[in-house]
Amino acid sequence: MLDPRLLRAFVAIADAGSFTAAADRLHMTQSTMSQQIARLEEMIGRDLIDRAARPVRLTVTGERLLGHARRILALQSEALALVAETSGTTSVRIGMPDDIATPEMARVFATFTKRHKEARLDVTTGLRSDLTRRYRAGELDIVVLKEDTPNADAWASFEEPIAWFTAMDAAADLPDPVPLVTFPTGGLYRDAMFERLERERRRWYVAFTSASLRNVLMAIEAGLGLSMLPIDAARGWRIKPLAEFAPEPPVVASLYSWERGGIVGELATEVLDILRKHFAYDQAL
Structure with missing residues (x-):
């Protein structure tokens, strides 16, 4: 793995054209800069800089490495900025x-x-x-x-008032048995609906079940059956309170x-x- 610190020194020399100017840019001594380039060359196994040239030049291997070095450093900066960002954490x-x-x-x-x-x-x-x-x-x-x-x-x-609802165009008389539109087991109104119909001595069956309030409302509107719901939730839908049943206690x-x-x-x-x-x-x- 190429050490980003060594790559940064290498890119600085390529840009500055000298060890001294590159060392000044990175706020380090020239000897430290030379040591870092030597370590990078040792890792790669080839010379990267022609030190005899004035200004110094990259070798063929150095030229091949330069673009990749810039991309590695850019990715490192992006990664550090990303992990430093606290939004959504x-x-x-x-x-x-x-x-x-x-x-x-x-x-x-x-x-x-x-x-x-x-x-x-x-x-x-x-x-x-x-x-x-x-x-x-x-x-x-x-x-x-x-x-x-x-x-x-x-x-x-x-407190939230609740009531029984049926389709707007439903017949006045309840069918026998009564079709119910319910939430799945665990829904607040489900057991209360069963208990009310049994107190009324009416036969019933579950005709439609959904965990989605919207789906339950659509099913009532379509005439699939009756359901007990918050009065506020029924506003805007083509459903009506069931007059045959007395009001339920609020939840x-x-x-x-x-x-x-x-x-x-x-x-x-x-x-x-x-x-x-x-x-x-x-x-x-």
Whole structure:
């Protein structure tokens, strides 16, 4: 392997035309410069500089090496600059449901990363069961969970009204058995849906399952079945509340964060502000 320090001395001599001028450029003595060139020539096994010429000239081997030496030094400089760059080196891991990952939340993330160049936001959207497990295992730094009741370590919790929805053009009478559109096992509304239908003494079956809120909404809109969802999530879709069922009790959306200070705590505070605005808007409608 060619030592970059020796290559730098070699390039300096090629550019300056003398050992003395090259030594001055690199802030070293002429004898040190001569020793470095001698070591490089020993490694290669051939002379690189014609010392008898005035100004000194490169040998044929030296001319062949010069271009490669410049590229090696340039790559070294690029590599050092790359590893010295701190942008995106500190991971902040965030988990939240699909309907909380709004454009407003994305704008908060964008503003935060502009202010903290070192931050890299790793955002996961998913089901409550998976997000809860990963947060408690320390795999997420900040998490927003939809749950029946908040835990004692929640930063804040907000009530979220939910309802049953069906396609806009669905028949007034429910089919028998009732087709359901659900999240997979572990989704917050899935078991509640089953329990409600069983209390109503209705037969039911799962007609469509998806972990994506968008896919669930599209399936309801297309008439694949009924589902229980946050009222806010249904806005903008051609679906309607199911009048036959009385309102369900609200769930809560809770914010958790392992840290109160530092960049994690700072981002958690900004996420909390968005949640306050989001649920204040819901209650005003």
